[in-house]
Amino acid sequence: MVITETLISAVILAVSAVFGSIIYIMLNEAAKSKKKEILEELLSQFINLIIFIYIIKIILNLDVFLEDPLAVLAYPSDSAVFYASLVITAAVIIYKNLKGRLDLKEFSDGMITLFLTSSMMYEFIHFIIYDDTYAFVYFIVLAVLFLVFYVLYNRIEKRYLLITAVLSWTVGIVVLFFVYGTATAFGYTMRPWFAVLLAAGVTVLITTAYGSSRKDEKEVDR
Amino acid sequence: MKKYIIIAVVVGMLGWSFYEFFGSSDNDTHQEDAGLAPGQTAPNFEVDTLEGNTVKLSDFRGEPVIINFWATWCPPCRAEMPDFERLYNEEDAVILAMNLTHSENNIEGVSGFVDELGLTMPVLLDEEGTVEDSYQLSAYPTTYMIDSEGVTQYVARGAINYETMYREFMVLE
Numbered sequence: 001m002v003i004t005e006t007l008i009s010a011v012i013l014a015v016s017a018v019f020g021s022i023i024y025i026m027l028n029e030a031a032k033s034k035k036k037e038i039l040e041e042l043l044s045q046f047i048n049l050i051i052f053i054y055i056i057k058i059i060l061n062l063d064v065f066l067e068d069p070l071a072v073l074a075y076p077s078d079s080a081v082f083y084a085s086l087v088i089t090a091a092v093i094i095y096k097n098l099k100g101r102l103d104l105k106e107f108s109d110g111m112i113t114l115f116l117t118s119s120m121m122y123e124f125i126h127f128i129i130y131d132d133t134y135a136f137v138y139f140i141v142l143a144v145l146f147l148v149f150y151v152l153y154n155r156i157e158k159r160y161l162l163i164t165a166v167l168s169w170t171v172g173i174v175v176l177f178f179v180y181g182t183a184t185a186f187g188y189t190m191r192p193w194f195a196v197l198l199a200a201g202v203t204v205l206i207t208t209a210y211g212s213s214r215k216d217e218k219e220v221d222r
Numbered sequence: 223m224k225k226y227i228i229i230a231v232v233v234g235m236l237g238w239s240f241y242e243f244f245g246s247s248d249n250d251t252h253q254e255d256a257g258l259a260p261g262q263t264a265p266n267f268e269v270d271t272l273e274g275n276t277v278k279l280s281d282f283r284g285e286p287v288i289i290n291f292w293a294t295w296c297p298p299c300r301a302e303m304p305d306f307e308r309l310y311n312e313e314d315a316v317i318l319a320m321n322l323t324h325s326e327n328n329i330e331g332v333s334g335f336v337d338e339l340g341l342t343m344p345v346l347l348d349e350e351g352t353v354e355d356s357y358q359l360s361a362y363p364t365t366y367m368i369d370s371e372g373v374t375q376y377v378a379r380g381a382i383n384y385e386t387m388y389r390e391f392m393v394l395e
Contacts, residue, residue, distance in 0.1 A: 026224045075301035076383040189385040
């Protein structure tokens, strides 16, 4: 049986996602049904992301795709495709929130916890399998960040915790980029401008989520 | 209890990675045997290029080398070729594009493919399949990234994109 890089990557990604989900379930104190709902929503958005990646990849290489579909489908997408897909997925999340079909507060908590822990496992496995120095250094950054996140979890206000985690991750990525000449997350290059833009976007998302939930609570009190 | 489990898992992962990182780098310096795994010296070969020159892997000792095994009939090989060409031109990387010539219909097809994609990196011809056998290929394309000491540092079975190539090449350098 031929085990290709694509198959290995998919297995590493799946193991990382399962690890992240287990940590989220153990860490979060919400009701079981709520956690299940958030994990389902995260999975749904992850599937959306994958679908968008394929669609954009095909659109950008339509001429090659019509001639030789496998050449496009079998080739790993680059960061430009990933960034575009992430922006569209973010738009879907915002749309669902505006329609009242998404609890943005719990979703952002789950998303950041899962991102940190899954990335940590992903880089760890990558380092163990490929003996990759960059993966080792990034894993150390993520592990330290997660331990701080874990210690502060439920000790400081959640929105400040999440924003601190996002900003610290961004600083880590930018530093790694300048030290190694490249920085990746889940195999995709994270250019400093995109990491900063992503952090700004997620910070706005968190602030909006917690701002609107506070407003809702006040209205309920009245 | 949950708290301690999570901390124990993360600390365990940290400990393992530190052990692997510092422990394995000591071993690597002593590993001079030929083999296919990362950390082992890549098997030498001598083949002709498409231009008719003879190339030996050992000629490149002292600089990092990327060997990419490919064929014209392999769609993912076709997809990743322009990215290898880009790495060759932009980063001045030594890339040996090893064509599995014994599996091709004819050599004109290989020349046509090279012209069509405008490849300028050296295209090597594995006419008898001996290099493929010595590297025991199980997937197409396969890429070996070899450091300046001739030791394999990274193997990709299947297509990789430019960002992975670039990242692993940076590690080699």
